[in-house]
Amino acid sequence: MINKLVIENLKHRWVRTLLSALVVGVQVMSILTLIGLSRGLLQDSATRAKGTGADIFLKPDTGQGTISFSSGQVNESFVPFVAKQPHVRQAVAVLSQPVELVTLMNGVDFPQFQKISGGLRFLEGGAPQGPDDLIVDEAYARQNHRQVGQTVRLLNHDWHLAGIVQSGMLARFIVPLRTLQELTSNPNRISQILVKLDDPALTDQEVTRFNQLLKGNLRAISVSDLVSQFSIDNVPQLKVFIRVITGLAVIVGFLVVFLSMYTAVVERTREIGILKALGAKPFTIIDILVREAVVLALVGCVLGIVLTIAAKAVILQVAPASLPVTDAPDWWPKAAAIALGGALLGAIYPGLKAARQDAIEALSYE
Amino acid sequence: MSDAAMIQVRGLRKTYHTGDVDVHALRGVDLDVGRGEFLAVMGPSGSGKSTLFHILGGLAPPTEGKVLVDGLDLRALSENERTEMRQSKIGFVFQKYNLLPTLTARDNIALAQSLGKRKSWPEGFNEVLELLGIKHRLQHKPRALSGGEQQRVAIARALVNQPAILLADEPTGNLDTANSDLVLNLLRDLNKKTHQTILMITHNPEAAAFADRTIVMRDGRVLSPATG
Numbered sequence: 001m002i003n004k005l006v007i008e009n010l011k012h013r014w015v016r017t018l019l020s021a022l023v024v025g026v027q028v029m030s031i032l033t034l035i036g037l038s039r040g041l042l043q044d045s046a047t048r049a050k051g052t053g054a055d056i057f058l059k060p061d062t063g064q065g066t067i068s069f070s071s072g073q074v075n076e077s078f079v080p081f082v083a084k085q086p087h088v089r090q091a092v093a094v095l096s097q098p099v100e101l102v103t104l105m106n107g108v109d110f111p112q113f114q115k116i117s118g119g120l121r122f123l124e125g126g127a128p129q130g131p132d133d134l135i136v137d138e139a140y141a142r143q144n145h146r147q148v149g150q151t152v153r154l155l156n157h158d159w160h161l162a163g164i165v166q167s168g169m170l171a172r173f174i175v176p177l178r179t180l181q182e183l184t185s186n187p188n189r190i191s192q193i194l195v196k197l198d199d200p201a202l203t204d205q206e207v208t209r210f211n212q213l214l215k216g217n218l219r220a221i222s223v224s225d226l227v228s229q230f231s232i233d234n235v236p237q238l239k240v241f242i243r244v245i246t247g248l249a250v251i252v253g254f255l256v257v258f259l260s261m262y263t264a265v266v267e268r269t270r271e272i273g274i275l276k277a278l279g280a281k282p283f284t285i286i287d288i289l290v291r292e293a294v295v296l297a298l299v300g301c302v303l304g305i306v307l308t309i310a311a312k313a314v315i316l317q318v319a320p321a322s323l324p325v326t327d328a329p330d331w332w333p334k335a336a337a338i339a340l341g342g343a344l345l346g347a348i349y350p351g352l353k354a355a356r357q358d359a360i361e362a363l364s365y366e
Numbered sequence: 367m368s369d370a371a372m373i374q375v376r377g378l379r380k381t382y383h384t385g386d387v388d389v390h391a392l393r394g395v396d397l398d399v400g401r402g403e404f405l406a407v408m409g410p411s412g413s414g415k416s417t418l419f420h421i422l423g424g425l426a427p428p429t430e431g432k433v434l435v436d437g438l439d440l441r442a443l444s445e446n447e448r449t450e451m452r453q454s455k456i457g458f459v460f461q462k463y464n465l466l467p468t469l470t471a472r473d474n475i476a477l478a479q480s481l482g483k484r485k486s487w488p489e490g491f492n493e494v495l496e497l498l499g500i501k502h503r504l505q506h507k508p509r510a511l512s513g514g515e516q517q518r519v520a521i522a523r524a525l526v527n528q529p530a531i532l533l534a535d536e537p538t539g540n541l542d543t544a545n546s547d548l549v550l551n552l553l554r555d556l557n558k559k560t561h562q563t564i565l566m567i568t569h570n571p572e573a574a575a576f577a578d579r580t581i582v583m584r585d586g587r588v589l590s591p592a593t594g
Contacts, residue, residue: 001473001480008468274464277425278523279453279481281446359425363464 002284006291009264020260021299024339027249027256028304031335032328033311034245038232040324044168046230049223051169053117054092054194055203057226058082058210061219071097072181072189078218082193085213087206090116090196094170095177097184099154103140106171107180116196117169124148125163128176134159135174137167139320155183193218246338253300253342257293261350265289272354273362282355289354293347294340301336371434372531372563373399373422378431380417380586391417393586394431399531402561404554406574409583415567416535418583422565423456423533424448436530453482457524461536463516465508471519472504475526482527490560491526497559498522498552514545521552525562532556534566538573550576 010017049057060073076093083091092115095107110128114120120127123138125148134152141164146152152159154173165174181187197206203222210220221229232238265272272285315325380392392414399405409415420426421433424440427448433440436455443451458464465474479487495501498518508516517537524532534553538546554576556562566577574580582589 001477004473005466005469005477008473012468270464271466274466275481276449277423277452277458277464278478279449281449284481360420363460 002288003291006288006295009268009288010292010295013264013267016260016263017296017299020256020296021303023256024253024297024300024343025303025307027252027342028301028335028339029307029311031246031249031338032304032308032331033315033325034242035232035328035331036308036312036325037315037323038235038238038242039328040326042230042232042235043326044324046227047168048170049226049230051117052113052194052223053196054223055197055200056195056207056210056220056222058193058195058214058218058220060192061214061216071095071191072184072186074190074192074218076188076190078214079190079193082195082210085206085210087197087199087202088195089198092116092194092196093177093190094192094194095180095184095186095189096171096191097155097180099173103173104171105154105173105175105180107175107177108170109177110174113170113174113194116194120163120169120174121166123164123166125161128162128174130160130162131176131179132158132160133162133176135163135165136161137165137169137172139167139324140172143318143320157183195220249335249338250342250345253297253339254346257296257343257346258349259346260296261289261293261347262353264292265350265354268354269357269362269365272357273359273365276357276359277363285355285357286351289351290344290347293343297336297340297343300343301332301339304335304339305332371398372401372403372436373397373565374432374434375418375422376432378418378421378433379429380414380421380426381429391586392421392428395583395586395588397581397588399563399565402557402563403579404557404564404577405566406577406580407565407567407583408569408571408574408580409589410569412585413583414586415583417586419533419535419565419567422531423458424451454527455530457527457529457532459517459520459524459532459534459537461539463508463513463520463540465516465520465523467508470505470507471500471511471515471522474508474519475504475523478523479526484527487526488528491522494525494556494560495522497555512545513541514548517541517545517549518552521549521556525556530563532562532564534564536567536569538568538570546570546573 072095079091079093082088090112092108092112096104099105120135128135136146140146146161148161148164150161152161159175181189197203207220207222214220232242275285312325312327315323375395375397378392378395379390382389382391395418407415407418421428421440422435428441435451438451438455440448466477469477498521500515500518500522503511503515511519537553538549541549550573553564553566557564568574
């Protein structure tokens with residue numbers, strides 16, 4: 001019977017119920033979309049790292065995380081040194097430069113890169129011929145309605161769009177290394193070296209050898225290890241950001257449910273008096289409000305998941321290149337628990353206020 | 367307490383503290399209500415009728431004196447025990463009906479039944495509903511019922527747990543004459559047919575005339591303990 005009372009109470013003020021659940025839903029959506037975006041971006045980076053065709057990445061030995069971004073911290077003179085090492089078939093210098101919020105432009109020596117990557121798959125146009133030639137991936141071209149032959153302004157520079165390649169190889173933007181070095185004032189500086197071995201089976205052995213040989217300058221990591229490290233747990237800044245958003249979500253959930261329940265308690269003062277007169281104990285009164293909060297949170301969670309799916313569809317339609325977003329169903333229970341936690345916190349004070357209400361005063365409340 | 371007494375009150379005092387002022391709502395009330403008796407309590411506003419009603423119903427504790435309801439000493443009960451007493455021994459009927467607006471008539475009755483820890487309606491409750499004339503209106507919410515119907519649902523709700531006492535506070539105060547007569551006749555019929563003990567507060571001498579006995583209160587005391 002208590003459950004029926006809870007449902008009827010929520011139905012009675014259905015606009016407030018729906019709005020409260022919707023705000024909880026937006027809170028759930030913000031968590032799930034953030035996780036989906038973070039994972040999407042990391043997965044996208046992992047896919048592109050694999051798509052280079054390299055066996056080993058040599059990155060600056062800065063003590064930062066393996067997947068942290070660095071601009072021109074490596075001297076280009078390491079490239080011929082690495083290329084001369086045993087079992088190295090090809091060493092390719094790469095300079096990375098952010099051009100949008102999370103999108104990188106990579107400068108490479110294109111013919112050398114083609115050798116290790118096995119050749120980019122061009123959907124339109126072809127390899128860069130001049131210093132201002134730009135190659136973009138399919139997702140960027142689709143999102144921005146770009147066609148070969150157009151001029152694209154990036155990094156305050158006009159590029160000639162020479163080719164559109166299949167997504168998932170190296171970067172969204174590929175340009176000649178020298179041009180990018182000049183544009184970013186990084187002469188003879190690069191971000192990393194891609195290494196192709198003559199026998200991929202030797203990767204682990206060569207990683208160990210490079211780490212001994214280049215200690216203090218460069219750190220070697222196999223592509224498979226690098227890809228496995230593309231997770232939220234390995235990006236400290238992202239972890240902090242997600243915690244902040246989660247904390248905000250708990251606060252928002254708490255405030256929304258608090259306000260909703262507090263209003264309900266004030267509005268239903270007389271009804272609480274009736275329940276007490278009928279023999280409802282303080283625990284029963286709290287129980288009713290907590291159940292209402294739980295229902296609000298659960299309906300909010302369902303709305304949140306629906307909103308997340310809708311948000312993903314919109315994002316992939318509007319910005320497939322800038323914001324690669326994935327599903328995060330394993331986070332549904334976590335987001336639900338966060339919403340439920342906020343809702344329960346929000347129900348505590350109104351519940352206690354209702355339970356403490358004097359029955360006689362409540363019955364005379366107009 | 368005699369065997370027949372459902373309520374026995376001796377030297378009952380109730381003092382409310384409001385700020386620095388003590389308000390003596392009851393100043394030594396003595397009262398006996400027999401088992402199966404229909405008692406009307408009359409008196410002007412501020413005479414202590416409602417305070418007596420609240421104390422007998424376990425909604426407020428007495429300050430001094432002895433109050434026995436169906437053998438239970440209310441002064442000795444904790445708040446929790448008074449709540450439990452309300453679940454099983456007391457049925458309330460209020461002037462403003464006090465039905466929960468979100469529930470149907472049936473669910474209002476079922477909620478009281480559930481709080482009284484009863485799994486089903488008591489034997490003979492269908493006859494009570496017939497007597498009250500609301501059996502066909504149970505699926506409606508209070509807003510779809512007339513005042514008279516709402517009060518009859520409230521009486522059904524008060525009776526569903528077969529309470530020792532039915533406490534009615536101005537049960538006809540919000541009703542027109544026809545509905546008042548209907549409700550008062552029902553209370554008298556219930557009292558006669560089921561021997562339900564009823565204590566009814568009223569301002570109206572015509573309503574009080576339906577009771578077996580009437581007492582008058584003034585200034586926190588019972589003036590006429592045994593007028594009939």
